[in-house]
Amino acid sequence: MRSSEWPKFRVARGDVSNYIDVAGPVDYVLHFASPASPVDYLKLPIQTLKVGALGTHNALGLALAKNAKFFLASTSECYGDPEISPQHEEYWGHVNPIGPRGVYDEAKRYAEAMTMAYHRYHKVDTHIVRIFNTYGPRMRLNDGRALPNFVYQALSGKPLTIYGDGKQTRSFCYVSDLIEGIYRLMMSDEHLPTNVGNPQAEVGAQGRSGRRAEADARVLPGSVPQALKG
Ligand SMILES: NC(=O)c1ccc[n+]([C@@H]2O[C@H](COP(=O)([O-])OP(=O)(O)OC[C@H]3O[C@@H](n4cnc5c(N)ncnc54)[C@H](O)[C@@H]3O)[C@@H](O)[C@H]2O)c1
Secondary structure (H helix, E strand, O other), X not given: OOOOOOOOOOOOOOOOOOOOOOOOOOOEEEEOOOOOXXXXXXXXXXXXXXXXXXXXXXXXXXXXXXXXXXXXXXXXHHHEOOOOOOOOOOOOOEOOOOOOOHHHHHHHHHHHHHHHHHHHHHOOOEEEEEEOOEEOOOOOOOOOOHHHHHHHHHHOOOOEEEEOOOOOEEEOEEHHHHHHHHHHHHOOOOOOOEEXXXXXXXEEOOOOOOOOOOEEEXXXXXXXXXXXXX
């Protein structure tokens, strides 16, 4: 993005797990910072916990100081390996806090708890979205999430890697639909965590036809949720 095209837009790089200082007025704080792919958060377990805990605290502190609206990007992984499908917001989840994937799930659960505490105690105007699997242009081919993995392996003629027992299912939401959901939630009066994802089109490794792609089965550290569907 060129600043000449967007003169009012300024990009500043920083680690939100450290104190966040922004000069001048702030209307909205959208906290989306976190390693998000299993490949990233398994490599960065402590940074992942820190950005969910300290990063969320710092971002909420900025919103409080500036009297700004606050928005947290949470995740369907808050439900862990759910016992019910689809998951509704009242379901408290089924999370292994000490497994390798727990660093991401628990960071987001703590982030939600801290956000609700700032809303209830400090009256900050907060919103929380639980994002389900999203896809769209410009994903890294080595991102580690299912769709870019499959695309990369298909393009390079390799067998597709299916984690776990291959029976897990997901529903994928296109990024512009997610953005619209996020915008609507941000403008709403809803303060409790809200699922945004594709409520239909649940797919698994066997596809709708029941035909299985040529697959290279791998076991991912920690349990892989069997079904995540909003
Ligand atoms: N894409 C999805 O399907 C999905 C699903 C559920 C939740 N989410 C959440 O949405 C948010 C964005 O996800 P994404 O898919 O765009 O991921 P992404 O990896 O493309 O973007 C995350 C960004 O956070 C930055 N970041 C990480 N730690 C940071 C720190 N301490 N300080 C500042 N920046 C930091 C990374 O550099 C990266 O630019 C994340 O919070 C993620 O947990 C995404």
